[in-house]
Amino acid sequence: MPTVSCDSNHSRIRVIEQFDLLGLLGAALIGLALGLLGSGGSVLTVPVLVFLFQQEPKMAITGSLLVVGTIALIGAALHARRQRPDLTILLLFAPTGMLGSWLGATASATVSGAVQLQTLAAAMIVAAALMIRPPSSMQRVQSVQPTARRPATYAYLALLGLATGAMTGFVGVGGGFLIVPALVIGAALPMHRAVATSLVLISLNAYTGFWEQWSFHKSSVASLDLATLGLVTAMGIAGLLVGERVAGGLSQTKLRQIFGFLLIVLAALLVWNSLQQH
Numbered sequence: 001m002p003t004v005s006c007d008s009n010h011s012r013i014r015v016i017e018q019f020d021l022l023g024l025l026g027a028a029l030i031g032l033a034l035g036l037l038g039s040g041g042s043v044l045t046v047p048v049l050v051f052l053f054q055q056e057p058k059m060a061i062t063g064s065l066l067v068v069g070t071i072a073l074i075g076a077a078l079h080a081r082r083q084r085p086d087l088t089i090l091l092l093f094a095p096t097g098m099l100g101s102w103l104g105a106t107a108s109a110t111v112s113g114a115v116q117l118q119t120l121a122a123a124m125i126v127a128a129a130l131m132i133r134p135p136s137s138m139q140r141v142q143s144v145q146p147t148a149r150r151p152a153t154y155a156y157l158a159l160l161g162l163a164t165g166a167m168t169g170f171v172g173v174g175g176g177f178l179i180v181p182a183l184v185i186g187a188a189l190p191m192h193r194a195v196a197t198s199l200v201l202i203s204l205n206a207y208t209g210f211w212e213q214w215s216f217h218k219s220s221v222a223s224l225d226l227a228t229l230g231l232v233t234a235m236g237i238a239g240l241l242v243g244e245r246v247a248g249g250l251s252q253t254k255l256r257q258i259f260g261f262l263l264i265v266l267a268a269l270l271v272w273n274s275l276q277q278h
Contacts, residue, residue, distance in 0.1 A: 022052050023048065023052035023053045023232075024231070024235050026044065026047075026048040026051075026052045027048055027231065027232040027233075027234075027235035027236050027239070028235045028236065028238060028239035028242075029041075029044060029048075029239060030042065030044045030045055030048060030067075030071065030232070030235075030236040030239060031071055031235070031236035031237055031238060031239030031240030031241070031242075031243060032239035032240070032242055032243040033239075033243070033259055034071065034072075034075060034176075034236075034239075034240050034243065035075070035239065035240040035241065035242060035243020035244040035245075035247060036243040036246070036247045036252075036255055037131075037243075037247075037252070037255060037256060037259060038176070038180060038191070038194075038195035038198070039174075039176030039177050039179070039180040039195065039198060040127055040131060040176060040177045040256075040259060040263075041071075041176075041236075041239075041240075042064075042068040042071070042072065042173050042174035042175075042176065042202065042206075043120075043123065043124055043127055043173045043174070043177065043263065044266070045064040045067050045068055045172065045173070045232070045236075046060050046061055046064045046117075046120055046171065046172050046173070046270075047266045047269070047270060048232065049063055049064060049067075049228075049232070050117070050270070050273065051269065051273075053225075053228055053232075055225070055228075056113065057113030057114065057116060057117050057273075057274075058108075058113040058116065059223070059224060059225075060172070061108070061113070061116055061120075061171060061172035062172070062210065062213045062224065063172075063224050063225070063228075063229045064172030064173070065105075065168070065169075065172050065206045065207070065209045065210035065213065066206070066207075066210050066224075066229055066233075067229055067232050067233045067236060068168075068172065068173065068174050068202065068206045069202070069203050069205075069206030069207040069210060070203075070233050070237075071233060071236045071237055071240060072174055072176075072199045072200075072202040072203040072206065073199075073203040074237050074240060075199045075240055076196060076199035076200045076203055078240075078241075078244060079192070079195060079196035079199060080196065082192075084193075084196070085193065085196045085197035085199075085200050086183075086187070086189055086193055086197045089157065089183065089187060089189070089197050090197060090200060090201065092154055092157055092158055092161070093157055093158065093160075093161040093179075093197075093201055094161070094200075094201060094204050095161075096158045096159070096161035096162040096165065097161035097162065097164060097165035097168075097201050097204060097205045097208075098165060098204055098205060098208040099162060099165060100161065100162040100163060100164065100165025100166035100167075100168070100169065100205070101165040101166065101168045101169035101205040101206070101208040101209040101212070102165075102169060102208055102209070102212050103165075103166055103169065104165065104166035104167060104168060104169025104170035104171075104209060105169035105170070105208075105209040105210075105212035105213050106169075106212060107166075107169075107170055108169065108170050108171075108213075113274075114274035114275075115274075116170065116171050117171075117270045117271070117273060117274040118270070118271060118274050119170060119171050120171040120172070120173065120267075120270060121267040121268075121270040121271045121274075122267075123167060123171060123173060124263045124264075124266060124267040124270070125263070125264065125267050126177075126178070127177040127178075127260070127263055128260040128261070128263040128264045128267070129260070130177055130178070130181060130260075131177065131256040131257065131259055131260035131263070132256070132257050132260035132261065153186055153187060156182075156186055157182065157183075157186060157187060160178070160179070160182050160186075161201070163178075164178050164179055164201075164205070165205045165208070165209075168202070168205040168206055168209050169205070169208070169209035169212060172206075172209070174202035174205070174206060175202065175205070176195075176198045176199070176202055179194075179197075179198040179201060179202070180194050180195055180198045183197055183198065
């Protein structure tokens with residue numbers, strides 16, 4: 001009997017070690033996708049925490065806000081060395097985005113984790129569609145001179161900030177896959193400035209959502225696995241640094257399409273996971 005028990009324990013340890021390795025690779029993929037594509041990587045955070053670190057959905061979504069906010073902040077600092085974010089857009093977009101994140105985090109307390117996962121799956125399908133489609137509209141905007149922004153453009157961006165912020169607070173994603181195209185097409189920002197601006201906005205929205213969770217749900221937030229979240233954040237930052245270095249030599253169109261199909265698979269797994277909870 002002792003021999004069987006020992007073998008069983010060793011097998012369990014090996015499985016856990018392999019599972020943790022997959023989790024670390026998944027965490028690195030979050031930052032790698034963000035560094036390579038400029039957006040979309042944060043949408044992987046909740047699936048990584050749920051599937052690879054076996055976290056309960058609500059805890060994964062709350063922890064995701066902390067991870068996403070920190071990785072985005074580091075990314076914004078890296079971009080700020082080469083080009084500054086658009087301050088006008090930030091002054092307009094940030095308040096509505098933070099308000100939306102606060103509202104989304106508040107609303108998340110009224111629904112189950114399964115509902116949040118299903119909402120996240122829907123957001124991932126939207127992100128996948130935006131990444132798989134040919135980037136013709138983005139290219140057309142980049143090939144012309146930026147035009148003067150009209151009041152309607154500012155109103156549109158303010159409303160979009162509210163919507164993306166609400167999504168951040170509710171399901172723990174940054175929303176860069178919506179913010180970057182909106183800034184390029186709607187505000188005629190060059191891609192590099194849109195990405196830099198988006199990262200600042202994502203960080204502000206994510207930290208606001210996390211603060212709301214902390215303010216109203218201290219007992220549950222206190223039970224977060226901070227060691228795991230710190231490890232995921234560190235691996236995400238490492239992936240971000242690698243992605244930043246190699247992005248220039250790779251086809252952005254093919255990368256986005258591959259990433260888009262990956263999001264569809266993960267969205268299906270999230271729906272299945274939420275149905276299993278019921």
